[in-house]
Amino acid sequence: MRHATRIIRYQLRDIARNKWILAYAVVLGVLTEALFRLGGDGGRVVLSLLNVVLIFVPLVALTFGTLYLYTAREFIELMLAQPVGRGAMFAGLWAGLTGPLAAALLGGIGVPFVLHAGAMPVPARSLAMLLGTGVLLTASSTAIAFVLALRFEDRARGFGAAILAWLLAAVVYDGLVLLVATVFRDRPLETPLLVLTFLNPLDLGRVLLLLDLDVAALMGYTGAVFHHFLGGPLGLAVAGAALLAWIAGPLAAGGRRFARKDF
Amino acid sequence: MTSPIEARNLTKRFGRLEVLRGVTLALAPGRITGLVGPNAAGKSTLIKSVLGLVKPDGGSLHVLGHRVNGDERYRRGLGYMPQLAAFPENLTGAEVLEMLADLRGPGTPQDRSLLSAFGLEDQLGKPVRTLSGGTRQKLSAAVAFLFTPRLLILDEPTAGLDPVAAGIFKAKLAERRAAGAAVLLASHTLSELEELADDLVFLLEGQVRFQGPVADLLAQTGEQRLERAVAALMTEGGR
Numbered sequence: 001m002r003h004a005t006r007i008i009r010y011q012l013r014d015i016a017r018n019k020w021i022l023a024y025a026v027v028l029g030v031l032t033e034a035l036f037r038l039g040g041d042g043g044r045v046v047l048s049l050l051n052v053v054l055i056f057v058p059l060v061a062l063t064f065g066t067l068y069l070y071t072a073r074e075f076i077e078l079m080l081a082q083p084v085g086r087g088a089m090f091a092g093l094w095a096g097l098t099g100p101l102a103a104a105l106l107g108g109i110g111v112p113f114v115l116h117a118g119a120m121p122v123p124a125r126s127l128a129m130l131l132g133t134g135v136l137l138t139a140s141s142t143a144i145a146f147v148l149a150l151r152f153e154d155r156a157r158g159f160g161a162a163i164l165a166w167l168l169a170a171v172v173y174d175g176l177v178l179l180v181a182t183v184f185r186d187r188p189l190e191t192p193l194l195v196l197t198f199l200n201p202l203d204l205g206r207v208l209l210l211l212d213l214d215v216a217a218l219m220g221y222t223g224a225v226f227h228h229f230l231g232g233p234l235g236l237a238v239a240g241a242a243l244l245a246w247i248a249g250p251l252a253a254g255g256r257r258f259a260r261k262d263f
Numbered sequence: 264m265t266s267p268i269e270a271r272n273l274t275k276r277f278g279r280l281e282v283l284r285g286v287t288l289a290l291a292p293g294r295i296t297g298l299v300g301p302n303a304a305g306k307s308t309l310i311k312s313v314l315g316l317v318k319p320d321g322g323s324l325h326v327l328g329h330r331v332n333g334d335e336r337y338r339r340g341l342g343y344m345p346q347l348a349a350f351p352e353n354l355t356g357a358e359v360l361e362m363l364a365d366l367r368g369p370g371t372p373q374d375r376s377l378l379s380a381f382g383l384e385d386q387l388g389k390p391v392r393t394l395s396g397g398t399r400q401k402l403s404a405a406v407a408f409l410f411t412p413r414l415l416i417l418d419e420p421t422a423g424l425d426p427v428a429a430g431i432f433k434a435k436l437a438e439r440r441a442a443g444a445a446v447l448l449a450s451h452t453l454s455e456l457e458e459l460a461d462d463l464v465f466l467l468e469g470q471v472r473f474q475g476p477v478a479d480l481l482a483q484t485g486e487q488r489l490e491r492a493v494a495a496l497m498t499e500g501g502r
Contacts, residue, residue, distance in 0.1 A: 003366060010354065010362040016498075017353035017390075074349030081314045081343040081416075085335045218423050260275070263316040 003088035004095070007079070010098020020099050024060055028052070028108025032144060036116050046126045049109060053134040054206050058141040059166050061101055065145025066162040068097055070155045077263050090146075090258040094251065098142045102135045113149070129212045133205045136243045140201050140210055143250035148259040169202045177203070198239075201246040208239050265328045267292055267405030267414045267445035268313055273322035274306055275469075282308045283319065284469035285342045290445045292413075296435065297460035297477070299493055304466040305447050310416055314343060314445070326414075327414055348403030356387035356402055360409065363446065367410060377405040379388070380431045390470065397423055404432055415439060415446045421455060433459060446487040457489040465496050472496060 014114075015021060031052065035045045079089055081184065109131060113122055145162055152158035177196050181189055197203045211230055229235045266289040275283040282305045290296050299308050307349075311317035313326055315338065323330065329337035350359045364371060378384055381401040386394060394402070402424035407415060417437075421429040436459065440446060450456055456463070456477075463480055465473040473480055473496055477489060486492040 006362070008364050010351065010358065010365075013358065014351035014353045074269070074345065074347055075351060077311075077314075077316055078345060078349060080316055081338060081341070081345075082363060083335045083338040084366055086333075111375065259317070262318060 003084050004091040007084070007088060007092025008095045008099070011092055012099050015097055015100040015188040016103070018100070020064065021104050021211060022102070024064075025104035025244050026258070027106040028105060030110055032109050033115075036038055036112055041120050042113065042116070043123045043213075045106065045113075046130050049130060050206075050209055050213070052200055053105075053137065053171050054209070057105060058137050058170065058202060061098075061138045061141030062145045062162045063159065063168050064101065065097060065142040066149045066158050067155075069093070069146055069149035070158065073263070077102050080263060086259045087255060090255050094142060094146060098139050101142065105134050105138060106131055126212055129209060133209055133243070136240075136247065137201060137205055140243065140246040140250065143247055143254055146254040147250050147257065150254055169200050173200045173203060193209055194226065197226075198242045201243055202240055204246075206241055208236075265325070266290055268447065269323075270309075270312075270327040271323045273309075273312065273319050273324055275305075275317060275319045281293055281409055281431065282469050285322070285467070286469070286471055287322075288471050288474050290414075290447060292445045293440060293443045294461040295440055295446040295448055296438050296464055297456035298466065299451075299453070299456065300466035301497060305469040306466055307418075309466065310418060310447070310449060313339070313416060314338070317471040327443070330411055338412075340413040342405050342407040342410065342415045344403050344407035344417045346422065348399040348423075350391045350399070350402070351392055351437075352392040352393050355390055356383065359391065359402070360387070360406070363406060363409065371410060373409055374411045375405070375473070377401075377408050377431070380435070381405065381428055397425060398429070400424055404428075404435075408435055410441075412439075413444050415444055415448075417446065417448045417450075419450055419452075420448070420454070421450075447451055453481055453490040453493055463489075465493065467497070472499075 032049065035048050075201075076089065076093070080086065102128075106208060110127075113127060144165060148161045148165065149158045152161055177193065180196065181193065197207050207226055207230060211227055230239050234235065268288070268290040270286050270288050273283050273286040284305075286305070286309060298309070308317055311322060312319050313333070315331055315333070315335065320408045325331070326349060327337050333478070337358050354362070354474070355406055360416075364373060378387070381404070383405060385396070386398055390414075391399065391402075404420060407417065407420075417436075421432060424432060434470065436446060440461075448456065448460060460477055463473065463477050464471060465480075473483075480492050480496075481487065481489070484492040484495040486495060
């Protein structure tokens with residue numbers, strides 16, 4: 001643990017100075033500011049940022065995370081030649097990468113909201129949900145990225161797998177859910193759909209945010225079922241726990257692979 | 264006195280490829296052991312096994328008296344210089360040194376003589392990404408000697424160093440040897456090994472084909488120069 005926190009401290013210093021992380025924060029900031037200038041109030045801007053957090057943020061975390069682990073290979077070897085355990089090194093790498101990515105997200109989106117706070121009311125709860133979900137999705141995506149980078153020796157294959165994972169979660173999965181809903185339309189599907197939602201962190205994030213933004217009515221009867229389950233404190237806690245499981249699961253898998261890996 | 268590196272019947276396989284096939288060797292303290300062999304002979308895998316980066320499939324490996332089994336503490340006494348120096352690009356040289364010292368805990372004695380001998384102190388405030396390849400290699404050498412290791416693992420250490428820096432490096436190596444440190448030095452530059460190495464380990468197809476003093480190898484092959492003696496071993500091994 002002592003080693004892990006020390007590695008995290010230096011990792012944070014290194015990655016916080018990475019130009020791509022800075023560019024990521026600037027892009028998010030410019031986008032948020034542009035949405036404000038296009039006449040949106042705080043609530044509308046949060047709604048417009050929904051897909052940015054659900055689509056763009058996991059894509060950045062997955063691809064950056066995968067490439068990062070490949071480029072850090074020699075550095076990892078050097079560190080593992082020091083009196084440092086593999087568990088501490090893995091934890092340090094993951095937290096040291098996730099921290100700056102999450103900070104870029106919080107800063108990029110948060111700063112324009114703070115700047116406009118005097119002029120219009122800030123939907124604090126919705127913004128907190130948006131940023132909280134974004135941070136959890138970042139943490140989950142970097143953990144999945146590490147699993148993929150450790151699974152594939154070849155950088156191109158690992159990067160391809162990361163893009164494929166994102167496509168599956170962000171695009172294909174919804175199609176599959178729709179297919180299931182269409183094929184089994186004569187049967188009660190609320191529970192299976194709820195289960196399917198928990199199996200994809202992006203879907204889970206989407207449902208949580210839609211419910212919070214009170215646009216669940218657009219989702220029809222299913223939305224009502226989700227609202228019934230996820231709208232209450234228990235549902236919210238279960239959904240939060242599921243998102244945390246989407247961090248813990250890949251982290252455990254990645255950590256196991258890292259511990260056994262030949263470098 | 265225990266051997267700094269003691270390997271018995273070490274085996275390692277990557278898929279179908281058997282890289283180490285029963286490697287048995289022992290290094291002596293206070294001596295520089297050259298590790299030679301053609302490409303794909305298993306040198307890197309052997310070095311990485313000693314460092315704990317590669318997990319052998321079979322046999323036993325003791326480094327500095329500890330069995331290598333996942334416990335990282337034995338590496339406190341170990342200095343490593345890889346062929347390619349890689350540090351976090353956005354940290355400064357000073358931060359890299361601070362990080363490595365921090366990992367070993369406060370109060371760990373440091374030998375910073377190579378930093379000053381290489382004239383690196385002026386460069387330590389710059390981010391690593393702005394340093395030239397040679398300067399990074401000098402930093403890597405300084406890191407390897409920083410904690411006065413009892414065992415040094417050096418992989419082609421002088422490949423990126425200019426002649427002056429290489430001279431300083433060799434003098435430092437001799438100093439550590441005199442202090443009783445063991446050195447495993449992998450190099451393709453046989454003239455350098457001839458100059459530095461006391462002993463030689465020759466690996467071929469994952470097996471140790473020769474281990475002993477350089478003088479014994481020269482006598483065994485009847486050659487005057489190490490280059491020709493190693494060539495003779497390779498020819499012999501190929502038959």
